[in-house]
Amino acid sequence: MKATREVQEKLLALQQLDSDLIQIKHKASTLPVARQFDEASSELSVKQDLLVAARTERDDIKHELSRAEVDVEQVASRIEKDEKRLASGLGSPKELEQLQHELGSLAKRRAEVEDVELEIMVRVEGVDLRIKELEEVCRALEIRLDELKLMKEEEIASLEQSMNSTSHARSDLASKIDAELLALYEKIRTSGDGVGAAKLVGNQCTGCHLTMNAAELTRLKSVADDEVVRCEECRRILIRF
Ligand SMILES: [Zn+2]
Secondary structure, rough: EEEOHHHHHHHHHHHHHHHHHHHHHHHHHOOOHHHHHHHHHHHHHHHHHHHHHHHHHHHHHHHHHHHHEEEEHHHHHHHHHHHHHHHOOOOOOHHHHHHHHHHHHHEEEEEEHHHHHHHHHHHHHHHHHHHHOOOOOOOOHHHHHHHHHHHHHHHHHHHHHEEEEEEHHHHHHHOOOHHHHHHHHHHHHHHHHOOOOOEEEEEEOOOOOEEHHHHHHHHHOOOOOOOOEEEEOOOOOOEEO
């Protein structure tokens, strides 16, 4: 196959653009900011679940507290009633003695239910604190996510722009290369890890990075400039200029 030196150089430039496109695509699919966004997003989801659980826990404890408050009130009103009866002095000495005894038990009972109420109040405080902390963490994560989303969108937009301009340059350049040579290049590129044409640097093919022997190098040098040559090792189109 024949192609002028100029066209062969264009093919090498086309290869560069194709390699650039692969790189841009790779960059777009491995953006660190996208990974950070995903990480922050799952962290937020975990914290939101914890927040929901903590709020449910608080509701449960609040119910417990209401029950404990009722217990305290009931004991208090019993005590008040008994004390009034005792103060009135009405009733037989035996009944009054029984009242005294009951008041003693009620005082003990009141201490118990008040302890329970206090213990529940401490738990409410604990869970309230946890909710406050989780709310702050979630808020901070939401702000971070907004920032990351913006950064991600900006980086993707910039990569899309590079992708578009490179693609345009590529089709522009491809239109200047003979169809037959272009088809060969595409065929090799598809099966050759995205590299269809490689430059010969010294005695090395930059496509497969293998060095050629002196005889092969001499042969390549003797071939006319407009002859399309290929690497003996990787079969890629070898550009000698
Ligand atoms: Zn090669």
